[in-house]
Amino acid sequence: MKTRSALAKGVAICLLAASIPVFLAVLGAQSQKFAQLKGEIAGLEREQAELVEKNKNLITGISVLAGADRIEALASGQLGMRPAESSEIIRVEMGGR
Secondary structure, rough: OOOHHHHHHHHHHHHHHHHHHHHHHHHHHHHHHHHHHHHHHHHHHHHHHHHHHHHHHHHHHHHOOHHHHHHHHHHHHHOOOOOOOOOHHOOOOOOOO
């Protein structure tokens, strides 16, 4: 009986010793994948920051282009428009609503 028990104990120790390099290889692969994903995240964060800044610039541009003073200047200067006189305004009322 002692020989069988000793043999089983020896096999268990050998299996445990053989599994250590496997665990180390898996750990190394996980570390490599983690580093790769960390680099991708950093790149995506940089891209997001650039897009946020571009969006801010576009919103500022929209605000400038939609300004009432600018639109009035374009309407009168380039299009020859002018504010309507009271006598030129016609009010239309729609019934039923």
